[in-house]
Amino acid sequence: MKPALITAGASGIGLAMAQAFERAGYHVHVTDIDAAALGACPAQWGRHQVDVTDEAQMAEVIGAIGAPDVLCANAGIAGPTALVEDIALSDWRACVSVNLEGAFLTASKAVPAMKAAGRGAIIFTSSTAGIYGYPNRAPYAAAKWAVIGLMKTLAMELGPFGIRANAICPxxxxGDRMEGVLAREAAIKGMTRDQVFAGYAAGTSMRRFITAEEIADMAVFLGSDAARSVSGQVIAVDGHTENPDPKL
Known part of the structure; x- marks a missing residue:
């Protein structure tokens, strides 16, 4: 079976991607920093406890897998929520390290084997924060914009070797993360959860949140032969956000 590697694949979007690629017939490998979450993943998956910001660990896991047919650079963290003048440099660096440097290391360590194989698809998880400016989220937005620049550069570099690169922007x-956001905002504003949700959903034409499975479906498509001429693209899976709420 064709190997697919998903970073941060033991929970959330990454887990949905791993499950979707398994259904599509791939041999799934996941990395995660969370040992307990990895242990809960199916035994038939390749499970690798890895910090994506550790160069040696990323090199080791790629060496063990070889050339993935599909590589999903999915690992990311939210980072601080604050005005730029209130963000500590250490918090900035931590956010950029996981979201951007982790994506760089994931791709750079896999590219030599993928070039030798003469095939492959790299799928980066960016964000709608990588398309719009997001007040109070400077490190996250900056990193996710940079991921798109990295993707577009790799699409140019790797196309001659039969390797495509694209970015998904959820x-x-x-899920639990957004339910936590809704609860915190509701408490601060003296509103109900549903009232806060309505404010977020109003920024999308479909008036709803998306699911991790919808993102995973796009990843499977981008990794498949059906997308064999799709490269260098930024694809939002967001229910059509025209005027994003800057709190997202």
Whole structure:
């Protein structure tokens, strides 16, 4: 079976991607920093406890897998929520390190084997924060914009070797993280959860959050032969966000 490697693949969007690629017939490998989450993943998956910001660990896991047919550079963290003058340099660096340097290391360590194989698709998880400016989220938005620049550069560099690169930009995703956001905002504003949700959903034409599975479906498409001429593209899976709420 064709190997697919998903970073941060033991939970959330990454887990949905891993499950979708398994259904599509791939041999799934996931990395995650969370040992407990990895242990809960199916035994037939390749499970690798890895910090994506550690160059040696990323080199080791790629060496063990070889050339992935699909590489999903998915690992990321939210980073601080604050005005730029209130963000500590250490928090900035931590956010950029995981979101941008982790994506760089994931791709750079896999590219030599993928070039030798003469095939492959690299899929970066960016964000709608990589398309729009987001007040109070400077490090996250900056890193996600940079991921798109990295992707477009790799699409140019790697196309002659039969390797495609694209980026998915999720919007607000259903799940524990966004439920926490809704609860915190509701408490601060003296509103109900549903009232806060309505404010977020109003920024999308579909008036709803998206699911991790919808993002995973796009990843499987981008990794497949059906997308064999799709490269260098930024694809939002966000229910059509025209005027994003800057709190997202």
């Amino acid at each position: 919007g607000s995703v259903e």
